[in-house]
Amino acid sequence: MQAPPTSPLLTDLYQLNMLEAYFEQDHAETAVFEFFVRKLPARRGFLLAAGLEQALDYLETLRFSDADIAWLAASGRFGPALIDRLADFRFTGEVHAMPEGTAFFENEPILRVVAPLPQAQLVETRLINILHFQTLIASKAARMVLAAPGKQLVDFGLRRAHGAEAGLTAARASYLAGFAGTATVLAGALWDIPLFGTMAHSFIQSYDSEAEAFMAFARARPEGLVILLDTYDTEAAARLVTVLAPRMAAAGVRVAGVRLDSGDLAVLARRVRSILDQGGLEHVTIFASGGLDEDDLAGFTKAGAPIDGYGMGTSLVTSSDGPALDCAYKLEEYAGLPRRKLSTGKATWPGRKQVWRRYDAEGRMTGDVLSVEGDAQTGEPLLQPVMRAGRRIAPSPPLAQVRTRAAAELARLPSALARLEPAAAYPVQVSDALARLAEATDRRHADQGARA
Amino acid sequence: MQAPPTSPLLTDLYQLNMLEAYFEQDHAETAVFEFFVRKLPARRGFLLAAGLEQALDYLETLRFSDADIAWLAASGRFGPALIDRLADFRFTGEVHAMPEGTAFFENEPILRVVAPLPQAQLVETRLINILHFQTLIASKAARMVLAAPGKQLVDFGLRRAHGAEAGLTAARASYLAGFAGTATVLAGALWDIPLFGTMAHSFIQSYDSEAEAFMAFARARPEGLVILLDTYDTEAAARLVTVLAPRMAAAGVRVAGVRLDSGDLAVLARRVRSILDQGGLEHVTIFASGGLDEDDLAGFTKAGAPIDGYGMGTSLVTSSDGPALDCAYKLEEYAGLPRRKLSTGKATWPGRKQVWRRYDAEGRMTGDVLSVEGDAQTGEPLLQPVMRAGRRIAPSPPLAQVRTRAAAELARLPSALARLEPAAAYPVQVSDALARLAEATDRRHADQGARA
Numbered sequence: 001m002q003a004p005p006t007s008p009l010l011t012d013l014y015q016l017n018m019l020e021a022y023f024e025q026d027h028a029e030t031a032v033f034e035f036f037v038r039k040l041p042a043r044r045g046f047l048l049a050a051g052l053e054q055a056l057d058y059l060e061t062l063r064f065s066d067a068d069i070a071w072l073a074a075s076g077r078f079g080p081a082l083i084d085r086l087a088d089f090r091f092t093g094e095v096h097a098m099p100e101g102t103a104f105f106e107n108e109p110i111l112r113v114v115a116p117l118p119q120a121q122l123v124e125t126r127l128i129n130i131l132h133f134q135t136l137i138a139s140k141a142a143r144m145v146l147a148a149p150g151k152q153l154v155d156f157g158l159r160r161a162h163g164a165e166a167g168l169t170a171a172r173a174s175y176l177a178g179f180a181g182t183a184t185v186l187a188g189a190l191w192d193i194p195l196f197g198t199m200a201h202s203f204i205q206s207y208d209s210e211a212e213a214f215m216a217f218a219r220a221r222p223e224g225l226v227i228l229l230d231t232y233d234t235e236a237a238a239r240l241v242t243v244l245a246p247r248m249a250a251a252g253v254r255v256a257g258v259r260l261d262s263g264d265l266a267v268l269a270r271r272v273r274s275i276l277d278q279g280g281l282e283h284v285t286i287f288a289s290g291g292l293d294e295d296d297l298a299g300f301t302k303a304g305a306p307i308d309g310y311g312m313g314t315s316l317v318t319s320s321d322g323p324a325l326d327c328a329y330k331l332e333e334y335a336g337l338p339r340r341k342l343s344t345g346k347a348t349w350p351g352r353k354q355v356w357r358r359y360d361a362e363g364r365m366t367g368d369v370l371s372v373e374g375d376a377q378t379g380e381p382l383l384q385p386v387m388r389a390g391r392r393i394a395p396s397p398p399l400a401q402v403r404t405r406a407a408a409e410l411a412r413l414p415s416a417l418a419r420l421e422p423a424a425a426y427p428v429q430v431s432d433a434l435a436r437l438a439e440a441t442d443r444r445h446a447d448q449g450a451r452a
Numbered sequence: 453m454q455a456p457p458t459s460p461l462l463t464d465l466y467q468l469n470m471l472e473a474y475f476e477q478d479h480a481e482t483a484v485f486e487f488f489v490r491k492l493p494a495r496r497g498f499l500l501a502a503g504l505e506q507a508l509d510y511l512e513t514l515r516f517s518d519a520d521i522a523w524l525a526a527s528g529r530f531g532p533a534l535i536d537r538l539a540d541f542r543f544t545g546e547v548h549a550m551p552e553g554t555a556f557f558e559n560e561p562i563l564r565v566v567a568p569l570p571q572a573q574l575v576e577t578r579l580i581n582i583l584h585f586q587t588l589i590a591s592k593a594a595r596m597v598l599a600a601p602g603k604q605l606v607d608f609g610l611r612r613a614h615g616a617e618a619g620l621t622a623a624r625a626s627y628l629a630g631f632a633g634t635a636t637v638l639a640g641a642l643w644d645i646p647l648f649g650t651m652a653h654s655f656i657q658s659y660d661s662e663a664e665a666f667m668a669f670a671r672a673r674p675e676g677l678v679i680l681l682d683t684y685d686t687e688a689a690a691r692l693v694t695v696l697a698p699r700m701a702a703a704g705v706r707v708a709g710v711r712l713d714s715g716d717l718a719v720l721a722r723r724v725r726s727i728l729d730q731g732g733l734e735h736v737t738i739f740a741s742g743g744l745d746e747d748d749l750a751g752f753t754k755a756g757a758p759i760d761g762y763g764m765g766t767s768l769v770t771s772s773d774g775p776a777l778d779c780a781y782k783l784e785e786y787a788g789l790p791r792r793k794l795s796t797g798k799a800t801w802p803g804r805k806q807v808w809r810r811y812d813a814e815g816r817m818t819g820d821v822l823s824v825e826g827d828a829q830t831g832e833p834l835l836q837p838v839m840r841a842g843r844r845i846a847p848s849p850p851l852a853q854v855r856t857r858a859a860a861e862l863a864r865l866p867s868a869l870a871r872l873e874p875a876a877a878y879p880v881q882v883s884d885a886l887a888r889l890a891e892a893t894d895r896r897h898a899d900q901g902a903r904a
Binding site: 004009012013014015016017018020021024025027031033117121124156158159161164165166167168186195196200201202203206207208209216219232233261262263317318320323325327334339341343344445 | 581
């Protein structure tokens, strides 16, 4: 199953305004744009790059349909300089990017587009929209993975995600960051992500008694049976499970787990564990959910709560403590000349950049150098070519492989960063070559200003 | 143009697990579910209902495609009890709802579904996903509208919205709450929302000088020309506009506005206003953007900053200070008997409910009564029938009409609530009839527990 491509009208009006101006004036030399995060959000010591596969899908399939063109023509906003060129409009540029699952830091580009200015400009809005969200969620999910080592984390967030695409891509981003899977069926269908699901309170409420509901569910869903305990009284329900287990066993059904969804989960987990164990159900796992975030997970880990897995919802899929990244897609070069904007608080590094990463003898990251592309530094260059002439150079790696890379990245983080409260900032050094390029760019701009 | 329907696989796995159990056991009596918000987020004194049109679209078009069914069958998770019934699966129930744009409060249902249990259950995840997000954003947008009376507010949020659908429906939700329009072209195409757009920094950076860039844009986009000032130096750019205005006028172009996107906007707006006025450009409006939220707007309003309109991005489309609502879709009745769950902190009011709203002589809201459907209270009953036998009773109202209703609702709010910090809680009274129904439900449940 494949996600349908989105219309190129999923963009800001000003992109089309600028496109028309560029076409009219044949202002279409090669432009270089880079996507980066200006500043890490509070409590974040690193971010995980995600969304590249969908970004490349978007660039490869970018087409104005007949309906798109007809609507634009009928809007009366645009002349033939724009309208007549849309049917043949394609993205023909090249893209460099960090592989998905790579850890990155402030001001480091994770994607670079090199294309004729009209193309590189038009794609800005949707490229940001795709990369921003998946990076946001993968980075949030990584915190949860770090806070609950060895536990099974499952994305339960679709209902509170911001729309359909957010629900789907949050499942993808959290899986690549180390989650065990998702409850969202369509995400499983699209990306082969393991699916998890139990039962709802409404199932239990619709029967005259909990016992009747538990037996009904056991008969209908004998595989991997997980029973929800908190509809009325969690401990009473746990005792009921021990009473019913022999009847279920007689019907060939083995209880696999129970789920707690409200109350003081650490306390309830201990009591339920003890009830289950005394009832001979030592093999039954305990799964917890209900408004949890990574701080809750860290608390359970510290307390040694006997919980085997967690369903993570709202806090994951909205990145609730910081629902956006301060990111940008900025013009760094046009017609062979480096460019930068100087807006207060938003000045950028000009030119085509590369990030070199260095490691210690144990393979831990020790620091990055941000430099210009040609300036060979020691270390691993993180931006790699992924698209040429509008086509992928190689198929995007399977999600499982991205997930393996992300796990390796988390293991390579400095220990001061691999925690919920970063104890230090990661060192990112600006190379002399890049500093000189920025100065030269400013000098050229000042000279032009003096001449104007 | 119409948004494509989403696959019913956009749901939680447990919905399909329960569906199979219900089919196998023919457990398919009439169920009543209601959608409501348990608790208002911090600093919110009211919410605005939104998303009903898309929720009804979803219910009307709900179908499992051949591809959906093939994928489910191949997954090996389900037997013929489920698979064989999906091709004919339709939503055939009835829906009551508050009209979009209605103000509502804690524990008040804004939508009620009455349908055979398998249908009413399956739609839970996507119904919440649709109603939650648009309600969240309409409610956030209403705060911005209240904070900037008489100003033109425009949604600029697509790039930081959580995916495509969030960007689109945030444009819709903010427009219905009183925004003037959006920058998102596809939202304009889908719902006839006015579109706004200026130019990007990259446009200016791609020319050798700001003067050249401004003239190029003026020639290409002469209608409603808005010039972006902050790429290099905002005040210098404002002076440049006054210098270029006569040349633009000679080319038949009149500058309509300027945009500020960084720096101390209140201070810059005054300086720019003064530069423009001294240059004979009193008619040129000032538009501001750049990481603004409703508190910034209130500050500009209080300071009397000479800003005519605002572009609202991240804070709007992510509802950044509270990116989710504590909402639920809960079973309230099954097979003619009222139901409730008693989970700690999450107990619900059972039965089919109605909200009656009362007004004072000036038409201001004075308080609501939450009761059971048949219990005629004084006041205006807010839940109205909108769907019968799976079809809309009448077409959804045009968005412009919803917007008019929302404006009337904001005008009818108690003044203690029509502000950024609510000074009082809105009175919502639980009727005697509802309290008695809850007691009777608990008594019945306790009796069943005793018998079990």
